[in-house]
Amino acid sequence: MRILVVGKGGREHALVWKLAQSPRVTRVFCAPGNAGTAGQAENVPIDSTPNDFDRLIRFAKKEKIGLVVIGPEEPLAHGLTDAMQAEGLRVFGPTKNAARLEASKVFAKNLMRQADVPTAEFRTFDHPQLARHYIESREYPLVVKADGLAAGKGVIVCSTKQEALQAIDRIMVQEEFGAAVGRQVVVEKRLEGQELSLFSLVSGRTILPLPPTQDHKAVYDGDQGPNTGGMGAYCPAPIATPELLQQIEEQILVPTVSAMKHARMSYRGLLFTGLMLTNQGPRVLEYNVRFGDPETQPLLMRLKSDLLDLLEAVVDERLGDIDESRIEWDPRPAVCVVLCSQGYPGPYVKGRVIQGLEEVARLPDVQVFHAGTRQEGGVVLTDGGRVLGVTALGETLADAKRRAYEAVARISFSGMHYRKDIADKALAVTPTPPVTSAPEGATS
Ligand code: AMP
Ligand code: GLY
Numbered sequence: 001m002r003i004l005v006v007g008k009g010g011r012e013h014a015l016v017w018k019l020a021q022s023p024r025v026t027r028v029f030c031a032p033g034n035a036g037t038a039g040q041a042e043n044v045p046i047d048s049t050p051n052d053f054d055r056l057i058r059f060a061k062k063e064k065i066g067l068v069v070i071g072p073e074e075p076l077a078h079g080l081t082d083a084m085q086a087e088g089l090r091v092f093g094p095t096k097n098a099a100r101l102e103a104s105k106v107f108a109k110n111l112m113r114q115a116d117v118p119t120a121e122f123r124t125f126d127h128p129q130l131a132r133h134y135i136e137s138r139e140y141p142l143v144v145k146a147d148g149l150a151a152g153k154g155v156i157v158c159s160t161k162q163e164a165l166q167a168i169d170r171i172m173v174q175e176e177f178g179a180a181v182g183r184q185v186v187v188e189k190r191l192e193g194q195e196l197s198l199f200s201l202v203s204g205r206t207i208l209p210l211p212p213t214q215d216h217k218a219v220y221d222g223d224q225g226p227n228t229g230g231m232g233a234y235c236p237a238p239i240a241t242p243e244l245l246q247q248i249e250e251q252i253l254v255p256t257v258s259a260m261k262h263a264r265m266s267y268r269g270l271l272f273t274g275l276m277l278t279n280q281g282p283r284v285l286e287y288n289v290r291f292g293d294p295e296t297q298p299l300l301m302r303l304k305s306d307l308l309d310l311l312e313a314v315v316d317e318r319l320g321d322i323d324e325s326r327i328e329w330d331p332r333p334a335v336c337v338v339l340c341s342q343g344y345p346g347p348y349v350k351g352r353v354i355q356g357l358e359e360v361a362r363l364p365d366v367q368v369f370h371a372g373t374r375q376e377g378g379v380v381l382t383d384g385g386r387v388l389g390v391t392a393l394g395e396t397l398a399d400a401k402r403r404a405y406e407a408v409a410r411i412s413f414s415g416m417h418y419r420k421d422i423a424d425k426a427l428a429v430t431p432t433p434p435v436t437s438a439p440e441g442a443t444s
Helices: 010-020 050-062 073-077 080-086 105-115 128-137 161-173 242-262 296-302 307-315 357-361 397-408 424-429
Strands: 002-007 027-032 067-070 122-125 142-146 155-157 185-189 194-203 206-209 218-220 224-227 232-235 268-278 281-288 334-340 366-370 373-376 379-382 386-393
Touching: 002 010, 002 050, 010 027, 010 296, 010 307, 010 366, 010 386, 027 050, 050 080, 067 080, 067 307, 073 080, 105 122, 105 185, 105 242, 105 281, 122 128, 128 161, 128 185, 142 161, 155 161, 161 185, 194 242, 194 307, 206 242, 232 296, 232 397, 242 268, 242 281, 268 307, 296 334, 296 366, 296 386, 334 397, 357 366, 366 397, 386 397, 397 424
Parallel strands: 002 027, 002 067
Antiparallel strands: 122 185, 142 155, 142 185, 194 206, 194 268, 218 224, 232 334, 268 281, 334 386, 366 386, 373 379
């Protein structure tokens, strides 16, 4: 089978890397890809804005693509799945309607309310003055969220009323994230706790949760500084005990997925539930309608089964036939450290030469997934804010962390920065014993 992966980040490189290992895959294309995807796939210079949809569809038909895997949220929100399906292509990724779970925070919060899914107390507004009155009346810290997609920047976590009022101004009055994105806002209670990223394969009513992961959103060590797309992740997340995962499945995943089905927006794809683990129990912060980045990198490092089998089962509505206990995961934990360009998450510099990649490629159980990179002549240059995800497996979480940072130490580019404390939160909570058990989920 020939596969087309749409996107150009670390997530897409991890998907390409894993799908290329499938014995059933003959060729992988990545549109537009990066210097890393070029190693296992053929990069195709087509972007995925709505203007590019026709070209992508023509390419997929000409190349007889058997499965299209859409990485990022924007093409999903703009209906790439629908457009491709209408042309007879097989696509992994939800339809435009179902993608509203991520593309509209107002839609997602209303669905949670209706389905009784635990989430932060909230109100939605389409006028700044009403939002301001509400903010003045609250006695707790708030989070203000622009309704639409804003590349992860439309969520403003506030400590004071003043900050929340400014957030309303930025989103609704200055329209900093665009007029449509800021037409409505969600104002919600700020929750305290650890965050958890839980990915599930979903097809109709069937839900198959994958091992839990944790991201590191803030740019600096100790969760300081502004939020980014994610500075590092590990899998599994020891904080997510089997009991907690059971509770999340019953109280959150099942009602969410059946509410979507009831609303005639049957979900088919990867559902990413972003949770806050509060003292009162797990609460949904948001849904994403795609694999998370960087979480997908350590997750797929651990997957031993064929990813194509799983994605096809979703697309063909055969997910219920997959025996969860037969999906094989490497029992070793994986840690991913993201290396960023100078200035990120603000305006950043591009075009810097990256050194050390060949040396790291020789390390066992280490993968460098490329994000913002491009190849020019014989050299790899930085080409985005998040540049590389260095991912390592280890006997313990501490060992995986040590091995990831040993690899990081061999890579350099001018202005490179990264967090030094990826996985420390989990290490402080649970000193993990060496892994001797069978793969998780396995019964024998
Ligand atoms: P994003 O994934 O870019 O939409 O960013 C959402 C991030 O904002 C989450 O990962 C949290 O770190 C933070 N956040 C969102 N909602 C809340 C909330 N109610 N309380 C505390 N932090 C929140
Ligand atoms: N790492 C969080 C996300 O992919 O949205």
